[in-house]
Amino acid sequence: MPIDDSAAGDLFEERLGDALHRAGNGFDADRRALAAGGEARGRRSRSRRRIAVTGSVAGLALVGVGGALLVPRTDLGRAPADTGTSKVRTEKHGHVMSAADMIEALEKTLPAGRFSGETGRPGDHPLGPSALVVHDDGHGKAAVSVGVNLVDPASPAAGEGVTCPDRSLTTYDTCGTSTLPDGSRLMIFQGYEYPDRRTDTKYWYAQLLTPTGRQVNVSEWNAAAEKGSPVTRPEPPLSPAGLKRVATAAVWRRAADGLPKPRETSDPTTTWRTPADGKAVLDTLVSLLPEDVTVASRGADDQEYAWVIVDDGEGRSLVQINVQAGMGDVEGQLFGGAETLPDGTKVVTKKAPAEKGGSGASMWTADTIRPDGLRVVVSAFNADRQGAAATRPAPALTMSELRAIATSAKWRSLS
Structure with a gap:
């Protein structure tokens, strides 16, 4: 299976800035979009987001609804040190999944069909493990992705990611939340790639937050790519029940266990x-x-x-x-x-x-x-x-x- 990290970046730097960013992604964000820096913070789409200079979740900013700049934080309310000289150390634990492991795991959780366009990131990637495949169940090709993250489950940023957006600020068909038997919180969102419905591309996703801070996002579209690809089917392949089944698969929790765990230092630049x-x-x-x-x-x-x-x-x-x-x-x-x-x-x-x-x-x-x-x-x-x-x-x-x-x-x- 081809593993193209740069290609995966094109999707995940933007989509995780739109979907996982809804959950905070370890960033102190507000999700509704404001344009900051004249160009660029915020948390997104329940709709709160911080203004961003770039669409990448890798470095300093995320683009939210309206083009806002989201500045990553080492902890809620704590300003980050310069990314080139940060003294926040990391401590790895558990098994670190490879990009191939992530792709294989995603394909195994999906219904039977043909797969193509596989891309992925390993667990030690700065953006965390992820996978993207184009899935064809016989009813049309559809892009499906998964991203895994580890956050502070008590932070408002994480909680907002499993809270449905305000309809006065975000256009969508359906959104629901539930609490699972183990205490995990799950949100399933059914909306559109473009809020103004300029195309018929649908964007559905499930966002899971466990009591221990494991965060999983499963996204899907009714096209072979999130943007720039014609609609191939009326709806994405996974129903809300299917999204729940994939998002709650045990393999993603294992993937999160392999993520670096932040360990704070006494760096004075991280004043509360x-x-x-x-x-x-x-x-x-x-x-x-x-x-x-x-x-x-x-x-x-x-x-x-x-x-x-x-x-x-x-x-x-x-x-x-x-x-x-x-x-x-x-x-x-x-x-x-x-x-x-x-x-x-x-x-x-x-x-x-x-x-x-x-x-x-x-x-x-x-x-x-x-x-x-x-x-x-x-x-x-x-x-x-x-x-x-x-x-x-x-x-x-x-x-x-x-x-x-x-x-x-x-x-x-x-x-």
């Missing part, structure tokens, strides 16, 4: 930062909105992220915000060439098409970082949810209003 309370972020955001808009809907995650849908009389507009402490380590990446205010705050603004938006969808963003590392990034859309086509020419908030929100002194009281 208390994440901002999500409700406090929401209340502050609402207090800073211009007087000519009304709030039609609102919501917040447990930490750092909040959103509102506002209406200025010309249509609804989604506004979302992330407030992150201890982000000074990424200042160089995200704020090069930024405007610097008298108090030392750096500001970047950007108007760009919404990465996963529909026709005409755009996202305006003001991204800021204070000298103490407090980062506030706020984005507004010309639609009332992520992935939707534009419903108005521009967002309800102007760039100057977004900038005023992001630079407000009120955020200092939350950090």
Whole structure:
């Protein structure tokens, strides 16, 4: 079986940034998308995500809904050391599966059929073990993938990965969660590769989180590739029951046991930062909105992220915000060439098409970082949810209003 690590990377760096990233992936993220660094954090799709410079989960960032930058953390609320000099050590335990082992295991868990396009990653790969195959059960070819990870099961990031997305922010057909007899939590999501349904490519996945932090994601499409390939069948090959069966296979737990286990050091660069309370972020955001808009809907995650849908009389507009402490380590990446205010705050603004938006969808963003590392990034859309086509020419908030929100002194009281 061919094992093409670079080809596997093309799929998994993006898909794990969209699916496993829903579970945190060992990152402190908020899942709803904001555009950070002008280009790029957040956790995704229940929909909370951090703004990203790149689509790779390998290094520094993940792209979430709307193109947000997700900065990896060594622990929840703990800023990472520079990736080239990190002093976080790892301790391996258990059997490390090879790429061939992962591919073989995936094929054995799937229904009978023909397999092609096999790619995989071994357990000692920086992104963790994974496999991708094109499966044909006689009713059309379909891409099926699996990724395995090891996380802190008590972290909000991990729990959010097995929580269904808010329908006001994510378009999908069905999503359900359950608790298994061993205490594992399982989410099964049935949606679309493109939220605006520009193609008929369906994207279904199962996300499993065990009480010991083993995390498994099984994804499938009704096409031979997630993108750029014609639909070959009405639905992906695995039903929700089939996704559950594959995700709960014992082999993936063994694969997770072979992953490096983080062991923290006394590195002073990993100073603990208390994440901002999500409700406090929401209340502050609402207090800073211009007087000519009304709030039609609102919501917040447990930490750092909040959103509102506002209406200025010309249509609804989604506004979302992330407030992150201890982000000074990424200042160089995200704020090069930024405007610097008298108090030392750096500001970047950007108007760009919404990465996963529909026709005409755009996202305006003001991204800021204070000298103490407090980062506030706020984005507004010309639609009332992520992935939707534009419903108005521009967002309800102007760039100057977004900038005023992001630079407000009120955020200092939350950090």
